[in-house]
Amino acid sequence: MSRSKEAFKQAKEVIPGGVNSPARAFAAVDSDPLFIEKGTGALIYDIEGNEYIDYVGSWGPMILGYNHPQVIESLQQQLMKGTSFGAPTEVETELAKLVIGAVDSIDQVRMVNSGTEATMSALRLARGYTGKDKIIKLKGCYHGHGDSLLVEAGSGVTTLGISGSPGVPDEIAEETIVAPYNNLEAIEEIYNTYQGQIAAVILEPVTGNMGVIRPQVGYLEGLREITATNNSLLIFDEVMTGFRLAYGGAQELYEIEPDITTLGKIIGGGLPVGAYGGKKEIMEYVAPAGPVYQAGTLSGNPLAMAAGIETLKLLQQPGVYSMLEEKAAKLEKGFKDNIKQLEVAADVSRVGSMFSIFFTDKQVIDYKTAKESDTDAFTTYFKQMLAAGIYLPPSQFESNFVSLAHVEADLDATIEANYNALAKVKKKQEG
Ligand SMILES: *Cc1c(COP(=O)(O)O)cnc(C)c1O
DSSP, rough: OHHHHHHHHHHHSSSGGGGGSSSGOOGGTSSSOOOOEEEEEEEEEEEEEEEEESSSSSTTOOOOOOOOOHHHHHHHHHHHHHHOOSSSOHHHHHHHHHHHHHHHHSEEEESSSSHHHHHHHHHHHHHHOOOOOOEEEEEEOOOOOGGGOOOOOOOHHHHHHHHSSSTTTHHHHEEEEETTTHHHHHHHHHHHTTTTTEEEEEEEBBBTBBOOOOOOOHOOOHHHHHHHTTTTTTEETTTBBTTTTTTTTTHHHHTOOOSSEEEEEEGGGSSOOOEEEEEEHHHHHBTTSSOEEEEEEOOOOOOOHHHEEEEEHHHHHHHHHHHHHHHHHHHHHHHHHHHHHTTOOOOEETTEEEEEEEOSSSSOOOOHHTTTOOHHHHHHHHHHHHHTTOOOSTTTTTTTOOOOOOOHHHHHHHHHHHHHHHHHHHHHOOO
């Protein structure tokens, strides 16, 4: 038995399913997970010492690559001062200022400990601010595991093939109305049916959790207009896209200002952080400035702030986002050439350094079209890539992440492995 298999067996005795977050279990690709020992740059090593070129990046945060020396140094300095005080520290203000400087729609920001906490808190704030109860979420978008948002969710939930979850009361789920992504008429219809009752629309402006899908031209503009007209709020969940697609997130790229933005992943530089922010008028509803209660013993944790601050500072360097774009564009072109040459029914969907390969010949615009992908083909592809030393997110319905640490040789090796893996898919499909 391999060491990872043995480690998984032991973990399963003491942790539900052997993992602390379901997607890690590799169930969607009919495999056992690798247990990871360490990472450096774009590479990770399993506990047997095997090396992989990694495109998971801890599901998004590791945009600089693993163990960036400046982030480590910053963490070491904070570590010597103390790990948590439950009292205000200046590093919290420093990270808040960096976030506000980056994202135009944010005047004030509250730090929390995860993306889930950020979206849960953002919904409470939207409801408290508007005095309305219903939320519109989009099918296939994932916003963490809060009750109101675990309704027809994407990511792990999609992958496991369950809708919602036992333990989420129907009364709560009923306050969430689900619409397809990239469909403005559906949103208008909901506003007509539930006039004066919708607190907010929440979405991933570019989706990652059902695979990468871009907003169609005019879609985000339409959402901005409909929500404003109806006195409800537009919430961009940029936990994945924030500081990833541009320094100012998807809202910078598409030039749309939401009312509330949720952040996470990159702003913690690999430590547990989430945040939600928006215009001062809205954020001053949050306690202790206002009546909407939200708190956290470890919120604004100095170690996490230190990693976040250093990460954001490094992302301010000129040319960072064009470098990410170049690297990801190279992979896209290489993969697309391979797909064409081998005549596989697949396509690459990419925005900046986020991309997915959908194994379908249809155009993917929403959850329904994403789900038409051939997941058996993906499983074959995934296993071949892993055997070739390329570590991918273990599901068709996830995003790959390119980091600044991926070098030309990594990209070339990945494109070559992609060719061989696609050839295997093709062979299997032809039976
Ligand atoms: C990852 C993610 C979350 C959840 O964040 P956690 O830190 O895992 O709780 C929420 N929304 C989006 C868009 C995400 O990608």
